[in-house]
Structures are given as structure tokens and as C-alpha cells.
Amino acid sequence: MTHTLMPLMIAVPLGGAFLCALMGKRTRALPDAMGFLVTLLTAAGAVYSVSLVKSADTLVYSMGGWRAPVGIVLSLDGLTALMLVTVNLVAFLVAIYARGYMERYTSKRLFYGLFLLMLAGMNGVVLTGDMFNLFVFLEIASVASYALVAFGTGKQELEAAFKYGVMGTIASLFILLGIILLYARTSTLNMADMAAALAGGGGDVVPLVTGLFLAGFGLKAALVPFHAWLPDAHPSAPAPISAMLSGVLIKSLGVYAMVRVLYNVLGVAEVSETGSPFTPLIVLGILSMMVGVVLALGQWDMKRLLAYHSISQIGYVILAIGIGTPLAVLAGLFHLFNHSIFKSLLFLDSGSLEQATGTRDLRRMAGVGRKLPVTSGSTLIASMSIAGIPPFNGFWSKLLIIVAAVRAGHSWSAFWAVLASILTLASFTKVLRYGFQGGGAGKRLRELAAVPLSMKVALVLFAVICIGGGLLLLPSLRDLFLGPAADALAGGTRQLGFVLTGGAS
Amino acid sequence: MTAYILCLILFSLGIYCAVSKRNLIKIIVGVAIAEYAVNLMFVLVGYRIGGVPPIFAAPGEAQGAMVDPLPHALVLTSIVIGLATTALLAAIAMRIYRKYGTYDVNEIRELRG
Numbered sequence: 001m002t003h004t005l006m007p008l009m010i011a012v013p014l015g016g017a018f019l020c021a022l023m024g025k026r027t028r029a030l031p032d033a034m035g036f037l038v039t040l041l042t043a044a045g046a047v048y049s050v051s052l053v054k055s056a057d058t059l060v061y062s063m064g065g066w067r068a069p070v071g072i073v074l075s076l077d078g079l080t081a082l083m084l085v086t087v088n089l090v091a092f093l094v095a096i097y098a099r100g101y102m103e104r105y106t107s108k109r110l111f112y113g114l115f116l117l118m119l120a121g122m123n124g125v126v127l128t129g130d131m132f133n134l135f136v137f138l139e140i141a142s143v144a145s146y147a148l149v150a151f152g153t154g155k156q157e158l159e160a161a162f163k164y165g166v167m168g169t170i171a172s173l174f175i176l177l178g179i180i181l182l183y184a185r186t187s188t189l190n191m192a193d194m195a196a197a198l199a200g201g202g203g204d205v206v207p208l209v210t211g212l213f214l215a216g217f218g219l220k221a222a223l224v225p226f227h228a229w230l231p232d233a234h235p236s237a238p239a240p241i242s243a244m245l246s247g248v249l250i251k252s253l254g255v256y257a258m259v260r261v262l263y264n265v266l267g268v269a270e271v272s273e274t275g276s277p278f279t280p281l282i283v284l285g286i287l288s289m290m291v292g293v294v295l296a297l298g299q300w301d302m303k304r305l306l307a308y309h310s311i312s313q314i315g316y317v318i319l320a321i322g323i324g325t326p327l328a329v330l331a332g333l334f335h336l337f338n339h340s341i342f343k344s345l346l347f348l349d350s351g352s353l354e355q356a357t358g359t360r361d362l363r364r365m366a367g368v369g370r371k372l373p374v375t376s377g378s379t380l381i382a383s384m385s386i387a388g389i390p391p392f393n394g395f396w397s398k399l400l401i402i403v404a405a406v407r408a409g410h411s412w413s414a415f416w417a418v419l420a421s422i423l424t425l426a427s428f429t430k431v432l433r434y435g436f437q438g439g440g441a442g443k444r445l446r447e448l449a450a451v452p453l454s455m456k457v458a459l460v461l462f463a464v465i466c467i468g469g470g471l472l473l474l475p476s477l478r479d480l481f482l483g484p485a486a487d488a489l490a491g492g493t494r495q496l497g498f499v500l501t502g503g504a505s
Numbered sequence: 506m507t508a509y510i511l512c513l514i515l516f517s518l519g520i521y522c523a524v525s526k527r528n529l530i531k532i533i534v535g536v537a538i539a540e541y542a543v544n545l546m547f548v549l550v551g552y553r554i555g556g557v558p559p560i561f562a563a564p565g566e567a568q569g570a571m572v573d574p575l576p577h578a579l580v581l582t583s584i585v586i587g588l589a590t591t592a593l594l595a596a597i598a599m600r601i602y603r604k605y606g607t608y609d610v611n612e613i614r615e616l617r618g
Contacts, residue, residue, distance in 0.1 A: 143593060170539065176543050180546055
């Protein structure tokens with residue numbers, strides 16, 4: 001079955017980006033309206049895609065009517081739908097928030113232009129069924145994000161953006177090199193065709209390519225040996241962009257692309273009932289989990305602390321997917337969704353705090369809790385969610401990951417997961433204790449800038465999703481949203497085969 | 506095979522330059538060298554010894570091996586992307602120079618820890 005929703009998910013933000021950048025100078029109100037409208041449309045489209053997957057299982061769109069494997073195809077299955085919802089939902093709420101927050105920067109039209117460009121790139125990465133197309137969209141999103149990190153053009157922003165840019169470009173080169181080697185071996189760029197060709201012998205380049213992809217996508221996802229750029233880049237960006245980078249960019253460019261290629265194209269890792277652990281992912285996961293949280297403990301800069309926690313939480317996702325039982329994969333994807341919600345919320349909160357108090361240092365904002373009820377309330381919810389306190393969404397996914405690890409016989413992984421969770425709790429106790437309560441300097445901050453309404457709306461909506469996120473595990477909702485996503489990875493190298501058979505335009 | 510290995514050596518040189526040099530401009534040059542190495546390798550993948558361009562002037566004319574045209578199209582895309590990243594990095598480096606008055610990464614150290 002074919003559907004025009006898929007190209008529109010890329011074309012609408014791409015068109016919006018150009019319109020914003022070109023026309024925004026003349027019409028002042030355009031960028032805000034455009035940012036809101038475009039993200040609203042893509043979010044609605046993403047939710048609609050879930051029902052499409054439910055009714056038709058899998059969908060293919062052939063670009064320009066050229067059928068696979070000759071032309072470029074877009075494909076939609078459960079995993080893609082999950083990523084689309086995650087990316088576009090966060091983007092929509094962030095766009096609402098940015099309306100108020102970005103007033104203090106000079107150029108809203110450039111901000112929204114880059115923001116929508118990044119969104120188009122991420123949607124493209126999750127939708128495409130073509131390896132080189134994946135690289136192109138990955139670079140669109142990456143280049144937009146380098147520019148967004150430097151958006152403030154202060155000393156720190158520029159330094160972080162340069163570091164991020166160099167690391168990101170090197171990561172892209174590793175990925176491109178892997179794609180070239182695969183093309184040289186299989187003479188095709190279509191993911192499904194490539195998977196079939198590799199399964200039928202000629203897979204001697206696979207170990208080398210796996211290594212290149214682990215390094216490349218690992219750099220994009222900031223897994224631990226490759227994480228050095230993230231704690232600089234994410235805090236330096238404006239708060240809405242920090243939320244997008246930590247919330248969805250490292251997941252769609254890093255985690256999604258990595259697992260899609262490893263499971264559905266190369267077939268080096270697979271999902272099975274009896275458990276088929278993929279050791280590199282498990283090792284990277286545990287390392288990221290522990291190193292991230294330990295480094296976070298010592299931070300006093302709120303955004304930097306949150307950035308280190310992103311590394312740690314991505315470790316959970318990678319660990320769970322690496323364990324490779326259906327339950328573990330489901331838990332990992334659930335945690336991916338949850339993390340994008342609560343981490344975006346935390347970064348937006350840090351932005352509100354920074355706007356109100358003029359500092360990101362926890363010690364200097366101490367005691368600010370009473371004066372900013374919405375911000376401190378939503379921070380409390382998000383902190384409990386990330387630390388895994390019931391009944392918030394983070395609790396359910398962490399519990400599932402630990403249960404799945406124990407049932408698959410990975411007691412050591414489960415032990416590290418529990419330990420990292422306790423340290424996370426300790427770290428966020430510090431945030432709440434020093435940042436919001438107590439009679440510190442924050443109480444003396446007489447003139448707190450008011451937090452605009454649009455920012456409050458976004459915070460409240462995120463907090464509501466944090467509270468209600470656990471409901472996604474109810475059987476009826478699970479079969480609709482998380483189940484098909486986990487099934488897509490379980491489908492292995494035959495998963496994308498529908499692209500070749502059903503590619504009529 | 507030799508050509509591929511030479512490409513990989515060039516790639517490693519570029520990465521080494523990007524990682525070890527202390528000057529922002531030299532880092533950008535290193536990234537660019539690595540980029541060219543990858544592009545070069547891509548073109549070589551499509552090359553066939555003694556191959557002819559895959560252009561048909563008349564029906565049934567083409568004889569023997571043809572070079573693979575697809576990598577050439579892809580390399581053009583890749584070069585344009587490389588241009589965009591290099592330009593962006595250079596622009597950021599210029600702004601850094603204006604703020605710090607130096608290209609030396611040892612003296613650009615706002616972010617620590």
C-alpha cells in the first residue's frame with residue numbers, strides 16, 4: 001500500500017524552513033505562526049501514521065514513481081511510526097515553548113528556519129528505506145544542529161559548536177565509508193535489497209562495516225567512548241534546542257539509525273525468544289549508563305548535569321535493545337520514548353529557570369521553588385520520572401528493562417541498571433534540594449522575570465505525558481504503539497522485504 | 506586493492522590531522538582531507554578497468570565493461586554536503602577568532618569538566 005503522508009512528513013517542514021528564512025524578515029509574525037503550524041501538522045501526521053501502520057501493517061512510497069530497488073523509497077513500519085510520534089510530538093511542544101523563550105534572541109526567522117530544517121532531516125532519517133538517502137538526511141539534520149548550537153554566538157556556544165561540528169562530521173564520514181563498502185559488495189543502496197544480498201552470501205565486509213557503523217552512529221548517539229562533545233554542545237544551545245538535541249536528535253540519528261541498520265540490514269544482531277545478546281551494544285550500554293551518571297553527580301551547572309544524564313539514559317536504551325529478547329526490545333523502545341519526554345521537559349525547565357533567575361548554577365538559584373510554581377512542579381515530576389519513581393513513565397520502562405534483563409539471564413546488566421538508577425535518584429535529589437528548596441540565594445532574587453504563558457503551556461503538557469506515559473503499557477495501547485515497533489526489529493533482515501514487493505506508486 | 510588501501514591511508518591521515526592539530530584551520534583542513542579520501546574511494550568503487558562511459562549513442566552499440574555511473578551521482582551529493590559542513594565550520598572558526606583573537610585550541614578553553 002502506498003500513501004502520500006510519508007513524503008509530506010519531510011516536505012512540509014522543509015518548505016516551512018525555507019519560507020521562514022526567506023519571508024520572515026518582511027512579515028514579523030510569520031516565523032512563530034509557521035513554526036507552530038508546521039509542527040502541529042507533522043505531529044498530527046505522525047499520530048495518523050500509527051493508525052496507518054495498524055490498518056495496513058507496512059507502507060511504501062516510491063519517490064518519483066521509480067520502484068525499489070532502482071528508485072529511492074520511503075517506508076513506514078511500526079518502528080518508524082514510533083520514532084515519528086516521538087520526534088514530532090516533542091517538536092510540537094518545543095515549538096510552543098520557543099514562542100516565548102526565543103524572544104530574547106535576535107532572529108526568530110533563522111531559528112525557526114534551522115529548527116524546521118532539523119525536523120525535516122530527522123523525519124527523513126526515520127522514513128527512508130535507502131542507505132545513501134539515510135546519510136543525506138542525517139547530514140541535513142546534523143548541519144542544522146551544528147548551526148543551532150552556535151545560535152547564541154557567545155564564546156562557549158561557538159567553542160561547543162566547533163567541537164560538535166568536527167566530531168559530527170567525522171562520525172558522518174565513518175557512516176559514509178560503511179555505506180560505500182556495503183555498496184561495493186552488494187551493488188545496491190536499497191536497504192531491503194541490501195539485506196537480501198548480504199543474507200545470500202558475500203557478507204565478508206560485514207564485521208568491518210559493523211565496526212564503522214558502531215563508531216559512526218555511536219558518535220551521533222554519544223555512547224560513552226564517543227561522548228566527549230555532548231556535555232558541551234547540548235547545554236550551549238538555546239533551551240528549546242537542547243530539548244530537541246537531547247530529546248530526539250541523538251535518538252533518531254544515533255539509536256534509531258544504528259538499530260535499524262544492525263538489525264534489519266546487516267542482520268548481525270537479532271531478536272529471539274531465547275535471547276540473542278549482541279555484546280558490543282550491551283558493553284556500550286553499560287559503559288554509557290555508568291560513566292554518564294557518575295560524571296553527572298559532580299555537576300553544578302543544571303544543563304550540563306542534564307546532558308550527562310542523557311548519555312546515561314541512552315545507555316539504558318542501548319543495553320535493553322542489545323539484550324535482544326522481545327520484552328527487552330519493547331522495554332528499550334519504551335524507555336526511548338519516555339526519555340525524550342522527560343529529558344525535553346527538564347531542559348525546558350532549565351531554560352525557564354535561566355530566564356527567570358539569569359543563572360544555570362544550582363547553588364545560585366537555590367530556594368527559587370516557591371516563586372516559580374509551574375517550573376518547579378514540572379521539574380519535580382520530570383526528576384521523579386527520570387529517577388524511576390512510580391507511577392511516572394520512567395519507572396515503568398526502567399522496571400521493564402530490569403525485569404527483561406533478569407529473565408534473559410543477564411543479572412549483571414540488571415545490577416548495573418539498578419545501580420545507575422539509584423545514582424540518578426541521588427543526582428536529582430541534589431537538583432531539587434539545592435536548586436528549588438532551601439533558603440539559598442534564590443530567595444533573595446527579588447526581581448524574577450515572569451515566565452511567559454506559552455512556555456508554561458508546554459511545560460504542563462510535557463508533565464501530563466510524564467504522568468500518563470505508563471498507560472502505554474496497557475495491552476490495547478501497547479499493541480498499537482510499542483508492539484509493532486518491537487516487532488519491526490524482531491523481523492530481522494526480512495523485515496524490510498515488503499519494500500521490494502509492494503513498491504507500486 | 507592498492508588504490509583502496511591508499512584511500513584508507515589518506516582517510517587516516519585526515520582523521521589524525523583533525524584530532525592532533527592545535528590550530529582550528531588545520532583541524533578543518535584535516536576533516537576536509539578525510540572527506541576527500543572517502544569521496545575518492547566512492548568514485549573508485551564505480552570504476553572498471555578499461556570501462557567505457559555508460560552512454561548509448563545507438564542501439565546495441567555498447568561493448569564490454571561499463572563504469573558504474575551511480576557512485577558519480579552520489580559523490581556529487583556528498584561533495585556538496587562536505588562543502589556545507591566545511592563552510593559552516595570555517596564560519597564558526599572565524600567567529601571564534603573574533604571572540605578570542607586566536608586559532609589555538611589550547612587558549613580556547615571556556616568549557617571544562
